[in-house]
Amino acid sequence: MRPIAKMLQGELTAEELELVPRSYDIIGSEEKAAIVIEIPKELDNKKKIIAEALMQVNKHVKSVLNKLSGRKGTYRLEQLELIAGEKNTEVLHKEHGYMLKLDPSKVFFSPREATERQRIASLVKPGENVLVMFSGVCPYAIAICKKQPMVNKVYAIEINPDAHKYAQENVRINRLSHKIVLINGDVKEVSSSLKMKFDRIVMPIAVSGDNFLDCAFQLLKDSGMIHFYFTGKGDDIFKDAENIVKSVAKNNKKKIEIENKIKVLPFATRSYKICLDVKAGVG
Ligand SMILES: C[S@@+](CC[C@H](N)C(=O)[O-])C[C@H]1O[C@@H](n2cnc3c(N)ncnc32)[C@H](O)[C@@H]1O
Known part of the structure; x- marks a missing residue:
């Protein structure tokens, strides 16, 4: 069983657990990261519980952002809502030996x-x-x-x-x-x-x-x-x-x-x- 599903047992029904997304982006570093996820509409009343469980499983994640739209406009931004954690969603992302500072709510x-x-x-x-x-x-x-x-x-x-x-x-x-x-x-x-x-x-x-x-x-x-x-x-x-x-x-x-x-x-x-x-x- 997925660690997140284990955490949510008792809070969500078996059908609801099946709807919890298996993939999402973790952006940031071991010190501070943000999750960007798309929680389906059917789980709207459970999204805060899901976000808190995600933060429990991923201790370095300090904020969970939920996608409310696809990428739009010239800047190719998603509409994101903060569902748990810190309001400041700026992170330092590490990949292949370099670092990228960014706020996923402001930039692609x-x-x-x-x-x-x-x-x-x-x-x-x-x-x-x-x-x-x-x-x-x-x-x-x-x-x-x-x-x-x-x-x-x-x-x-x-x-x-x-x-x-x-x-x-x-x-x-x-x-x-x-x-x-x-x-x-x-x-x-x-x-x-x-x-x-x-x-x-x-x-x-x-x-x-x-x-x-x-x-x-x-x-x-x-x-x-x-x-x-x-x-x-x-x-x-x-x-x-x-x-x-x-x-x-x-x-x-x-x-x-x-x-x-x-x-x-x-x-x-x-x-x-x-x-x-x-x-x-x-x-
Ligand atoms: C798909 S994102 C790619 C960003 C970056 N290359 C990356 O991989 O993270 C496309 C970027 O193009 C920018 N953009 C869109 N139209 C543009 C234009 N006419 N001139 C310059 N930048 C533009 C957007 O603001 C956005 O940051």
Whole structure:
């Protein structure tokens, strides 16, 4: 029996216990973490008991946040309600040898993408100039600099001022101010004022990233790599993204080759966050 189910025996019926989510995100460190969970509506009157049991089982968890909506709006935030614990939900999250300070109620952050960040970081070569669009609290740029210390510069653009503030702190905490250039703004507006071209562009947003592919091709060196994220649905989860990339590349007179197709994470019902590694300037 799951430890949480043991704890809740006597408080919830057997049917209710079955509805308690088996998966949730724990964001933070051994000193202080927050749980982000989606408790089903049927357990609304039991959510506080469930949250307190989760804190008992996970002693380092100081707050439990319940998802009231999916990710919405430009900042891609979930509506979260505090159901137990401390009001201050800022945490210091540790992954793969670096630290990220953030408040999940104010910024997008997914600990489930840690493996994807490592995958991207391991592709970066010495001397590259990298652009991370939609950079959030800066996990991709930091992962890249930690894994490939010989990277030349990583530029990171983020529109949410709270995420940008955390990114500034995270670059400082991880001692990467000499490598990472942070820009708070809209990728479209910032792109037109950037005077340089990049070897690699990472586009870690699964919704509406296609609107920014033109910018990416224009900012890419004659030969370079774009990591394009999208939402994959249907029998061939990569087909829509491939068609979009081919069409935008053609409009920009770029020859491309799709080097990798990656299923990153389940995204929503029967859809996935996917990534295409697009090599431009081939042939
Ligand atoms: C899916 S999140 C990814 C954040 C970060 N890369 C990560 O993995 O944690 C997308 C981010 O893009 C930002 N964003 C959305 N539209 C943007 C735009 N037009 N320009 C810059 N940032 C944008 C959002 O605020 C959000 O932080």
